[in-house]
Amino acid sequence: MRPVYMISGGITKFSKANPRQSFRLMVKESFDYALRDVPMLRRAMIDGSVGSYFSDHFTRQLKAATMVQDFLGLCPKPSKRIEGGGATGGLCFQAAWEAVASGRMDCCLAFGFETMSHVNTWKGNEFIALASDTNFDYPVGGFYSGYYAMMVVRHMYEFGTTVEQLAMVSVKNHKNALHNIWAQKHLDLTIEDVRNSPLVAYPLTMLDICTMSDGAACCILASEKVAEKVCPNPVRVIGIGTGTDAMRMADRPHGEVLLLKHEDPSWYKNLKYPGVHSFRAGRNATRLAYEHAGIENPLEDLDFIELHDAYTSSEIQTYEDLGLCRYGEGGKFIESGAPALGGKIPVNPSGGLIACGHPVGATGLMQAVFAFWQLQGTVAKHNNGDAKIQVKPKKKSRPMRGLIHSHAGTGTYVTVSIMESTS
Amino acid sequence: MAEKKETAKRTRKAPSSQLGHKPQWNKLRLPETDQGTVVFSTDPLIIKNHYEIDYIHSYAEDSPFFIGLSQGRLMGSECTGCRYKYATPRAYCMECGKKTKWIELPLEGKVHTWTTCYFGSEAFLKETPFNLVLVEFPGINTLLLARMIGVTQEELRVGMKIRAQFRRNSRFDPTDVYFVPAEPVTKREGTV
Numbered sequence: 001m002r003p004v005y006m007i008s009g010g011i012t013k014f015s016k017a018n019p020r021q022s023f024r025l026m027v028k029e030s031f032d033y034a035l036r037d038v039p040m041l042r043r044a045m046i047d048g049s050v051g052s053y054f055s056d057h058f059t060r061q062l063k064a065a066t067m068v069q070d071f072l073g074l075c076p077k078p079s080k081r082i083e084g085g086g087a088t089g090g091l092c093f094q095a096a097w098e099a100v101a102s103g104r105m106d107c108c109l110a111f112g113f114e115t116m117s118h119v120n121t122w123k124g125n126e127f128i129a130l131a132s133d134t135n136f137d138y139p140v141g142g143f144y145s146g147y148y149a150m151m152v153v154r155h156m157y158e159f160g161t162t163v164e165q166l167a168m169v170s171v172k173n174h175k176n177a178l179h180n181i182w183a184q185k186h187l188d189l190t191i192e193d194v195r196n197s198p199l200v201a202y203p204l205t206m207l208d209i210c211t212m213s214d215g216a217a218c219c220i221l222a223s224e225k226v227a228e229k230v231c232p233n234p235v236r237v238i239g240i241g242t243g244t245d246a247m248r249m250a251d252r253p254h255g256e257v258l259l260l261k262h263e264d265p266s267w268y269k270n271l272k273y274p275g276v277h278s279f280r281a282g283r284n285a286t287r288l289a290y291e292h293a294g295i296e297n298p299l300e301d302l303d304f305i306e307l308h309d310a311y312t313s314s315e316i317q318t319y320e321d322l323g324l325c326r327y328g329e330g331g332k333f334i335e336s337g338a339p340a341l342g343g344k345i346p347v348n349p350s351g352g353l354i355a356c357g358h359p360v361g362a363t364g365l366m367q368a369v370f371a372f373w374q375l376q377g378t379v380a381k382h383n384n385g386d387a388k389i390q391v392k393p394k395k396k397s398r399p400m401r402g403l404i405h406s407h408a409g410t411g412t413y414v415t416v417s418i419m420e421s422t423s
Numbered sequence: 424m425a426e427k428k429e430t431a432k433r434t435r436k437a438p439s440s441q442l443g444h445k446p447q448w449n450k451l452r453l454p455e456t457d458q459g460t461v462v463f464s465t466d467p468l469i470i471k472n473h474y475e476i477d478y479i480h481s482y483a484e485d486s487p488f489f490i491g492l493s494q495g496r497l498m499g500s501e502c503t504g505c506r507y508k509y510a511t512p513r514a515y516c517m518e519c520g521k522k523t524k525w526i527e528l529p530l531e532g533k534v535h536t537w538t539t540c541y542f543g544s545e546a547f548l549k550e551t552p553f554n555l556v557l558v559e560f561p562g563i564n565t566l567l568l569a570r571m572i573g574v575t576q577e578e579l580r581v582g583m584k585i586r587a588q589f590r591r592n593s594r595f596d597p598t599d600v601y602f603v604p605a606e607p608v609t610k611r612e613g614t615v
Contacts, residue, residue, distance in 0.1 A: 019467050060474065126544035135485060136511060139596040140568050141540060141547050146555050149538035154557075156615045157536065157581045163614065201540045201555075202576050203614070250557055250566040251511060253518070276536055276557060276566070 001101040005227035005234035006419060007041065007220050009369035010034035014184050014215035014357035017117030023053070023064060024071035026216035027111045030362075031072055034218045040230040041220070047105035048078035052092030052112035053361035054085060057127040059115060068111060078105075085131045086310060088112065089217070089364020090406020090415030094240050096221045097417070106223045110368075113216035114359035124212050131409050133248045145209055145311070147249065147410050149201035152313035155277040156203070158328065161316065163203045165331035167194035169312035170207050170354055172340055177351025179388035182370075184213065184357040194312075208312040213357030217365035219372070235375045238401070239293025239418030243284030249276045249410045258283045260290060260323040262297045267326050279314075279411030282321030289403070289416040290323075298323050299345055302418070303400045304374060304391040306367040308407035309352040318405060319347070322416075341389060349374070349389045364406035364415065371402040375421040393421070482595075485512040487525055492599035495589045497528035499563060510560055510567040528560050528567075530587040531605055535559040535566050536615075539576035554579055556602060570601045573608065580611045 010033025012018075012026050021029070035041065049072075051065030061067070065081040084091040089112045096110035116124050129142030137147075155161050171191060177183035194207040227234040246252050254272035258280065259265060274280040295301045305322065309315035316330035324345060325333040333339065339347035350356060350370040353363060373379050380387035393400035400421040407414045461471035482489055488511075491498035500509040504521030516523055535557040543551050554571040556579075571585065586605040593599045 019464070019469055060472070120545070122542070122545040122548050125542075126546055129544045135482060136597050137568055138544075139598055140570055141543060141550070141553055141555055143540055143543045143547065146538050146540045146543070149540075150536045150555060150557055153538055153581065153615045154536035199539075199541050201538045201542070246517060248511060248568070250568050251509065251513070251517065252565070254564070 002103060003224050004097050004100045004237045005222050005224065005231070005422070006237060006368065006372050007222045007227050007231040007234045008034040008038040009217070009219045009365070009372045010037065011182060011217040011362070011366050011369050012215050013182055014213040014359055014362070014366070016184070016211060016213060016357070018115075018214035019117065023059060023113045023115050023216065024068050026214070027068045027113050027218065028071055030216045030218040031109070031111065034220055038220070038230050041107070043073065045226060045230070046074065046077070046107050046109050046220070048099065049074055049109040049111060050080060050082055050092050050095040050099065052082045052088045052110070052365070053114055054083060054088045055114070055127050055360070057130070058118055058124070060118070068113070072111075074109070084413045085408030086308065086358075086360055087364060087406040087408035087413040087415050088361045089366070090404065090417065091242070091364070091413065092361070093219060093364055093368050093404075093406075093417055094242065094415055096219065097237050097240055100221050100223055107226045108221050110219040110221065110365055111216065112361035112363075112365045114361045115214050116212040116359060117214050121212060137248055143201065144409060145204055146201040148311045148313055149204050151249065151276050151317070151410065152203065152311070154275060155313065155317060155330075158277050159331065161331035163195060164191050165316065165334050166203065166208055166312040167191040168334045169309065169315045170194045172334070173309060173315075173348050173352045173354045176341055176349050176389055177355030179383070179386050180351050180356070181384050181386070183351040183355045184211065185351075185355045187355070204311060204313065210310045210353040210358040213359040215357060215359035215362045215366070217362040217369055219365050219368045233376050233423040235372050236420045236422055237417060238420045239289040239295065239416070241285040241287065241289030241292065241416040243281035243288070243414045245274070245279070245281040245411050247412055252276060252280070257327060258287060260287060263323060263326070271327060273327070277317070278327060279317055279321050279407070279414060281411045281414040282318055282405070282407065282416075285405075285414040285416040286322050289418050293401075293418040295418065298403075301398070301401065302345060302403050303394045304346045304349055304371075305403045305405065306348055306350060306352070306371050307405040308363070309348055309354050310358055310407070312354065314407065315347065315352070318407070322403070322405070341391075346391050349391055364404070367404040367406065368417070368419075371404050371419055375400055375402055375419055376423065377421075484514045488512040489595045489599070492589060492597070493593035493595065497530060497567070497587055497600060499526050499528045500524070501526045508563045509565045510558070510563045511565065528563060532558045532560040532585060534571070534579065534581055534583040534585060536581060537571065537579045539579065552576070556585070558585065558602060568597075570598060571603070572601060573603045577610050578608050580613070581615050
């Protein structure tokens, strides 16, 4: 495998509904943004693409990625579509990495989109629930918010996690978004606001859950040769990890914890893992990515994280999968202020999915774009001059590092990718 | 339906071309119909686009589970190699890969986790609020997802003893089984 760099990225501002642009035009807008950021990269230097969108139902257009490929003027170059539920964007990023790392391409475009406003919200929830077992889970009351609610109820039972701790995640991420022009929601909330918003599935309220959206995002990945030629401050992709778990969460085992390097088996003597309270796929993705990137202790070796907070509860569960705290301590971790801006390890400085929205195929790539700007130190340039959410490198002794995390339905596919500054 | 109606109308008012008169080459027209489109907006143009489909769906190797429900039985799987017991049908073991055999599950269990849904997918919106539970059975390694009735959000709790009941008129879907309390129901003390 050879080194892979991210040399540019672009996003559209996600919105609840964007009927003025087709999915092709949205991708084009984000692609043009990315091209403007690296003027020395000519379109002819792009060897191919990987496209991501989650649902054929939302688009009601099979082979939609082909239509993007021709709209961007990239035919007859290679392309393919990647689909993996909520992790579609993260998987797409990793597929583009594979194309460059393997030597198949010197420059690969990863593009993603979703147009979720084409049906009403509850029909949209139905489409999303079709990404659960349609023989056994969907007919019982298929509703992803219900599934995640059951997972966090067990987390609360096992570890004493509180609904206020969940609300703190929403408050934090919305506050960060106040300084992100790309965020869809700019809300200054209190814990009471989150708890007083309508219950969707106990204990999750409307403000614990992200919004279905329309939007697109692009990342351009390149070999060292191309990166050197066209980009003064590329970002290197240093770790890639992926994990999976059983589609039906009812089928998941109650066994032993998959340990990270800095963890001790004695911590988890009485914990049955993953059950339904933890994401084994998230932990496996973490393990592989840390190994690949040489991360010994995430709190020391990483500077910030953009993770998949489709639900406030899954952000808390993911702190644990990533080893930012021990399993069971996610609630206390948010309470400690560690994941806040200026805290030990800022998590979702962009505002995450909760504030930016979740147009599924674009989401994982949006995280990569935000992480890219953080590691370049160019947040202000892309954010109307506001650098409030620009994370400062923790240490001078090593390059600045960021982690992105993409997650599909109840943790069935999870990707973790780690990037490092070169400047 | 709409499609058929249109065809019928077209036959009645068949254009001259279908009656054997050849129209002049510059006087060709499609027949007009009363079929229209629901329009939400003209800037941009947003229209209603209907889609519906019936599948010929087979439960295939999992069929005995659904047949079992119609006979008041809960069928799970036991690995013939490592003896792992699943509360759902799995033809092959996820742990060791060996073939499983069908086993009958107990009809009483406990709430492993739960939620009450106040919203839902469109198909289930009219049934809200409803309770979902993951059921744990004694001696079985995995769980079963089901609906639970007879308790409110304030009463449901992890560890509650529950019992399976079956629809008399089966739908041959997993809602043929649902759970009810197997112990007196009281207001819950903690949060879950």
